[in-house]
Amino acid sequence: MDAFVDGVAANSRTTTTLAVTDGPARSVPATRAQRVESVDDLRGVVMIIMALDHVRDYFGGTAISPTNLATTTVPLFFTRWVTHLCAPVFFLLTGTGAYLATRRRSRGDLARLLVTRGMWLIFLDAVALRCLGLQFNIDYRVTILNVLWALGWSMIVLSALVRFSPPTVGCFGLIMIAGHNLLDPIRPSALGMLAPIWSVLHVPGVILNSPRHLVQVAYPLIPWVGVTAAGYGLGPLLEWPVDRRQRWLLRLGVAIATGFVVLRAINIYGDPSPWSLQRSGVHTLLSFLNTTKYPPSLQFLSMTLGPALILMWAFDRRIPAALRPALIVGKVPLFYFLAHFVAIHGLAVLVCWLRYGEVHWMFESPDLRHFPITEPPGWPLGLPVVYAIWVFVVVALYPLCRRYAAFKARSDSPWLSYL
Numbered sequence: 001m002d003a004f005v006d007g008v009a010a011n012s013r014t015t016t017t018l019a020v021t022d023g024p025a026r027s028v029p030a031t032r033a034q035r036v037e038s039v040d041d042l043r044g045v046v047m048i049i050m051a052l053d054h055v056r057d058y059f060g061g062t063a064i065s066p067t068n069l070a071t072t073t074v075p076l077f078f079t080r081w082v083t084h085l086c087a088p089v090f091f092l093l094t095g096t097g098a099y100l101a102t103r104r105r106s107r108g109d110l111a112r113l114l115v116t117r118g119m120w121l122i123f124l125d126a127v128a129l130r131c132l133g134l135q136f137n138i139d140y141r142v143t144i145l146n147v148l149w150a151l152g153w154s155m156i157v158l159s160a161l162v163r164f165s166p167p168t169v170g171c172f173g174l175i176m177i178a179g180h181n182l183l184d185p186i187r188p189s190a191l192g193m194l195a196p197i198w199s200v201l202h203v204p205g206v207i208l209n210s211p212r213h214l215v216q217v218a219y220p221l222i223p224w225v226g227v228t229a230a231g232y233g234l235g236p237l238l239e240w241p242v243d244r245r246q247r248w249l250l251r252l253g254v255a256i257a258t259g260f261v262v263l264r265a266i267n268i269y270g271d272p273s274p275w276s277l278q279r280s281g282v283h284t285l286l287s288f289l290n291t292t293k294y295p296p297s298l299q300f301l302s303m304t305l306g307p308a309l310i311l312m313w314a315f316d317r318r319i320p321a322a323l324r325p326a327l328i329v330g331k332v333p334l335f336y337f338l339a340h341f342v343a344i345h346g347l348a349v350l351v352c353w354l355r356y357g358e359v360h361w362m363f364e365s366p367d368l369r370h371f372p373i374t375e376p377p378g379w380p381l382g383l384p385v386v387y388a389i390w391v392f393v394v395v396a397l398y399p400l401c402r403r404y405a406a407f408k409a410r411s412d413s414p415w416l417s418y419l
Contacts, residue, residue, distance in 0.1 A: 038315035039238070041323055042308065043093055044330030046086045048394050051340050053083035055390040058348045061380025062370045067290055069283055075383055077286050084293060087147055088304040091224050092231035094151060095173070098158055099166055099235025107162050114159035120418055121152030124338070133341030134372045136349070141365035143215045144372075148337075150219035154228040157221075161229055170233015176226025181298050183222070184272050204294045216368065220295045227301060242316075249313035257306030263299055264288060270298035325398060331405045335419055336397060343393050345373075352376060 056066075056079060064071050066080035101110050125148035131138045161169045183202050188195035196207035199217050208215040237248055267274045275287040291300040319327070329336050349362045356376055364374040381389075408416050 037319060037327060038312055039093065039096070040327050040330035041315045041319050042089060042312050042330070043333055044326030044328065045311070045323060046089045046308075047329050047333055047336055048326060049083055050086040051344070051393055052387070052390045053080065053086070054341065054344055055393060056080070056383075056386050057372055058344050059351070059381045059389055060383065060386045061375065063380070069278060069286055069290065072286075074282060074286070077290075079383065079386075081289060084291075084300065085304050085308060087219075087224075087293075088227055088296065088301055089308050090147065090151065091154060091227040092234070092305060092308065094154060095158060095169075095228040095231025095233070096235045096238065097231075098155070098162060098228075099232045100238070102162070102235075110162055111159040114155040114162070118152040118155035118159070121148045121155070125149040125152065129338065129341060133338060133345060135365055136345060136363045137365060139365055140213055142368065142371065143213070145215065145217045145219065147219055149217075150221060150224045151228075153221050154225045157225045158228055158232060161232070166233050166236050169229050173226045173229025173231070173233060176222060177230060177301055178298055180223050180226065180295070181270055181272070202295055214368070218294060223296045223301070227296075227305070246313055246316050249309050249316060253306050253309030253311075253313060255306070256302050256309065260299055260302035260306060263302065264291070270302075271300065272297065328398065328402050328405050332401050332408065335404050336401050338419075339397055339400065340393060343397060344389075347389060347393070348373065351381075352379075 060076075064076070066072050066076045069077075098110065098114060101113070105113070125146055126143065129146070129148060130140075130143055134144075135142070158169075161172065164172075180202065186198065186202070188198045188203050188205055191198050195205075199205035199207050200221060202220045202222050204216070204218055204220055206214060206216045237245060239245075240248070263270045264275065271291050273290065273292050275284070275290065278284045278287050289303070291297055291303055293300055315323075345362070349359050352359045352362050361374045361376045361379075366372065366374040
């Protein structure tokens with residue numbers, strides 16, 4: 001995802017290179033390398049985790065919702081729950097990356113860059129990812145507007161906001177995050193012809209439904225634009241002296257995570273699905289953690305962004321040796337994002353052929369209940385196999401990411417900024 005959240009990476013010399021939203025780089029003092037690597041590593045870690053959820057989509061079956069407490073299992077719930085961290089980090093670091101780009105661009109240049117990159121991501125989501133990754137067809141019978149679509153629009157909105165100061169933009173984002181659940185009572189059905197617009201802005205839903213084509217918005221814009229703006233406001237903190245930066249990252253992370261616990265315990269505001277006592281203590285805990293992602297509620301974002309900042313603090317202090325390979329993924333996120341969908345879907349085609357001797361299901365547009373694929377009879381492979389395939393996909397893609405990262409570092413081609 002370099003086109004929208006490129007990080008800052010250390011080279012073999014004693015400088016680091018800013019490549020936040022692509023374009024010409026400039027050298028900065030080596031004392032910033034640790035801070036830069038913590039951002040890259042956080043991005044890489046969440047993208048690796050993200051692949052687990054997408055492997056589950058293709059191989060784990062869609063008949064049982066992992067967040068339906070009446071039918072889910074504890075391992076399945078937490079397999080889904082841990083991946084909730086991913087999208088909020090993507091949007092937060094998109095805003096942070098945009099701020100870091102102001103160190104070497106005028107705000108007018110940055111605004112134009114954000115518009116062009118945003119339009120590119122919207123195209124990728126609706127065309128390249130939809131046809132060559134998610135579904136392997138071009139019939140457009142079913143189209144889901146997903147994370148790249150919302151990231152693209154968030155960048156376009158941010159292009160207008162960057163003319164204001166980072167604190168102003170950050171406050172704007174926090175107001176959207178904290179206040180958007182006040183809009184929950186407004187339902188698209190009450191707005192008549194304007195219903196699709198409200199689905200784009202706040203309530204996920206179908207915006208086009210004809211006998212031949214269906215389009216659904218999965219990522220409504222208002223809360224995600226807020227997270228992106230908050231990330232822009234966070235940007236100046238990452239340029240503070242190391243001790244102060246780390247101190248405030250930890251304080252903010254703990255405060256936000258604590259706020260989630262308090263707000264969730266009160267059970268009055270911040271999520272349209274309050275928790276409740278369940279048949280066991282474990283399931284009550286699941287209910288407590290089962291916040292709403294579509295759209296991301298205040299409680300959902302507090303539950304994820306707090307731990308994300310704590311992880312950033314921890315990586316800023318020291319990146320564990322076992323997680324250093326995630327730096328490579330964090331430097332070429334869009335390449336990894338597109339490649340992992342192709343790899344997962346391609347493996348599903350192979351497994352389908354080995355099991356059934358035919359693969360037509362893997363190329364058919366599914367109904368919304370079984371997105372992203374039409375499942376053959378008896379298709380789900382079980383959670384242990386899902387984890388095994390996830391590890392295989394990540395390990396297989398790592399050498400490709402490493403080579404592409406090295407190639408980008410050697411090349412001056414502006415076209416590489418689009419992948």
